[in-house]
Amino acid sequence: MTFVNAGTIGTLPGHRDELVATLTRRNDLLRELGCQLYEVGVSEESPDTVFVVELWDSAEAHQRSLEHPDVRGSIAEARPILSGEFGGFRFEVAGSPLRQA
Template identity: 50%
Template sequence: MRVKPGHRDEVVATLVDGADGLSAAGCDLYVVGTSDSDQDLIWVNEVWASKEAHAASLELPEVKAAIAATMPLLTGEFTGQELDIAGGLGVPA
């Protein structure tokens, strides 16, 4: 996701602060990272137990609050991909 100039650290802090409740919601992996070459780019990688678990997480009050706080700081430029996990380190078997 792309943030408005100067807001990267604020958005990263909000995303990282909300990570604690995601495990109980069915999130197996949640990684927030930044680009070394682009100060306005944030990467979020998530692995969920199911699409339904992810959709349900978006209804949690703390997730809704984080989205509301973060959206004004974003440019609206997002990319995303969905994939089926075949295996690897740090993901459920």
């Protein structure tokens, strides 16, 4: 079943755009690991927060991706500019009027 991970990532003051640049680098590996959609956004109301919505083949595919050496390397690269503030939610997709679930 399709899995969604939607959340917020806090950055140290002034580092939001740096994190956005890291998260939006072309990465075909994510598709190979089962990621169908990975959208990164910002809001001027939250200048030190990055918003991320991920759509995965399954919760298991998402979890496995976190164990891949390249993904772990990207996380390690971003860690020094993170504030430690995270938020969000996860759910299994029940359906969509725009596509097959």
